[in-house]
Amino acid sequence: MISCYQFKTIISHYIDKDISFQGRKSFEEHMDSCPGCKQLYQSILSTKNSMLQFAEVTVSDNFLDKLRTKILAERNARIEASLNKGFSLNRIPSFTYGFAAALVAVIIGFYLFEFQTRSIPTQMPPQIVQEKIQQKTGDPKNYYNNPPLMGRGQYANSENYTDSLDHSSGQSSRPKPDFQDNIKTVKKEY
Amino acid sequence: MKDSFKVTDEELIRRFQAGDETAFEEIVNRYKNRLMNFAYRFVLDREEAEDIVQDTFLKVYQNRYAYKEIAKFSTWIYTITANLAKTILRKQRNRKLFFFSRLGPEDKDMDFPSNEPDTQSRIEGKFDEQTIQKAIIKLPEHFRTAIILRDIQELSYEEISNIINAPLGTVKSRINRARLKLQEDLQEMWRNEQK
Numbered sequence: 001m002i003s004c005y006q007f008k009t010i011i012s013h014y015i016d017k018d019i020s021f022q023g024r025k026s027f028e029e030h031m032d033s034c035p036g037c038k039q040l041y042q043s044i045l046s047t048k049n050s051m052l053q054f055a056e057v058t059v060s061d062n063f064l065d066k067l068r069t070k071i072l073a074e075r076n077a078r079i080e081a082s083l084n085k086g087f088s089l090n091r092i093p094s095f096t097y098g099f100a101a102a103l104v105a106v107i108i109g110f111y112l113f114e115f116q117t118r119s120i121p122t123q124m125p126p127q128i129v130q131e132k133i134q135q136k137t138g139d140p141k142n143y144y145n146n147p148p149l150m151g152r153g154q155y156a157n158s159e160n161y162t163d164s165l166d167h168s169s170g171q172s173s174r175p176k177p178d179f180q181d182n183i184k185t186v187k188k189e190y
Numbered sequence: 191m192k193d194s195f196k197v198t199d200e201e202l203i204r205r206f207q208a209g210d211e212t213a214f215e216e217i218v219n220r221y222k223n224r225l226m227n228f229a230y231r232f233v234l235d236r237e238e239a240e241d242i243v244q245d246t247f248l249k250v251y252q253n254r255y256a257y258k259e260i261a262k263f264s265t266w267i268y269t270i271t272a273n274l275a276k277t278i279l280r281k282q283r284n285r286k287l288f289f290f291s292r293l294g295p296e297d298k299d300m301d302f303p304s305n306e307p308d309t310q311s312r313i314e315g316k317f318d319e320q321t322i323q324k325a326i327i328k329l330p331e332h333f334r335t336a337i338i339l340r341d342i343q344e345l346s347y348e349e350i351s352n353i354i355n356a357p358l359g360t361v362k363s364r365i366n367r368a369r370l371k372l373q374e375d376l377q378e379m380w381r382n383e384q385k
Contacts, residue, residue, distance in 0.1 A: 012366035018347075044369050046316050047376065051341045054319050057230040059222045059240055067218065067244055071251055 002026045007037045015045060136182055199263035207254050214254075218247055221264075224343070225271050231338045232275040233282065234327050242278055246271045265352040268345070272335055272353060279331065317376050325375045333368035340365050 002010075007030050013019040014027050031038045060066075199220070205213035225246055229239035249270050250257075257266055317325075326334060332354070339350045351361045 008370060009363075009366065012362065012369055015369075016347075018362070040370075040373065043373050043376075047322060047373060048341050048369070050317065050319065050322055051337075052344070054227075054231075054323075054342060056223065057227050057236070057239070059226045059243060063222060063240065063244075064215075064218065067247055070244055070248055074248060074252070 001033070002030050004030075004034060004037055007031070007034070008040070011041060011044060014041075015048065132185055133182070136185070200259055203254065203257055203263050204259075207257075214251060217250065217263075217267075221267055222247075225267070228268070228338060228343055229271055229275050231323070231326065231342055232272075232334065233278055234323060235282075238278055238282075242271060242274045245274050249274075261352055262349065265349055268339070268343075268349075268353045269355075276331060276335075317380075321376065321379065322372075325372055325379060328375055329368060329371060332364060333371055336361065336364045337368040337372060341369075 007027065010019060010023060010027060014024065019027065031041060197216075199217065202213045202217050202220075206217065222243060225243045226239055229242040230236060233239055233242070246267065250267060257263065326337065329337065335354055336350060339345045339353060340347075345353070347358055347361050347365075350365075351358045354361065356364070
């Protein structure tokens with residue numbers, strides 16, 4: 001059998017029929033043997049039933065009109081506020097800031113990348129390559145002014161240069177072996 | 191709560207979200223008295239209760255797109271009303287504190303005159319509406335919300351759980367304790383009247 005304390009903890013479960021068969025049986029057994037708990041149960045049940053019969057409170061007759069006026073007033077106030085405010089940072093949606101930051105990052109990234117790619121040709125080749133090229137060309141001072149492999153400008157007017165597409169000269173289109181060696185050496189080192 | 195409507199509340203709010211203003215009017219007609227009852231039992235002031243209901247519908251109108259069909263519409267609208275009612279109640283409490291602090295000790299006895307039902311019915315636990323309402327208003331806020339939603343509005347435990355945002359077990363135990371406390375308060379009120 002359950003105690004008075006247990007009885008009180010399940011009293012609402014019994015009233016709302018939210019109790020197991022065993023629980024219901026124990027509850028009823030206790031109620032039969034304890035007049036105090038029985039009275040408490042009856043009082044709660046009676047109050048609950050009285051609350052169900054409370055008079056219905058209804059809204060006033062002009063409720064809908066008042067609501068319509070309130071909605072219109074609120075809407076007008078909003079429009080007026082937005083017109084009076086002019087430009088304000090608060091009115092910019094928050095995602096715009098993120099978008100702007102991303103755009104700035106992309107632009108900066110693009111310029112950095114461009115700057116790096118442009119600066120690559122001006123970089124010095126490694127020391128060992130320089131020495132080898134100097135050994136082949138024999139003129140260390142004019143290396144950067146007239147690099148043998150940076151373009152074919154210096155060879156365009158030289159005696160050694162032969163363009164593979166220049167068939168009008170009637171000479172062989174193959175470059176000389178010395179020039180090919182230079183290219184291979186530098187390629188390997190890189 | 192028995193609904194004999196063909197169109198569900200969720201369908202109505204969907205229509206309203208799509209721009210149908212008549213759907214909003216239908217929602218107002220369905221809920222105005224239910225919410226009025228709830229708000230009135232909560233604050234015990236007709237004008238303030240009506241203001242709460244007006245503000246509830248205004249919020250529904252303004253925040254119609256905030257409603258997502260993961261919860262029942264009735265739960266959503268009751269949650270708005272309950273929150274507004276709690277705000278009003280806090281304001282009332284502050285106002286009362288200010289008012290009482292300006293009164294002399296002889297002015298502070300503010301008991302309402304009550305129609306005396308016979309003693310036998312009181313012993314049997316039968317109290318009139320006014321007495322029960324006075325006892326409800328004295329309950330702590332969380333007990334009051336639970337008991338009004340369950341015993342006056344007849345909502346299910348699940349709905350109450352969603353409205354007050356508490357687990358089902360908490361709701362059940364809260365309703366049980368609220369009923370016991372209400373009964374205790376009613377008996378105490380009766381004993382005080384006898385003295």
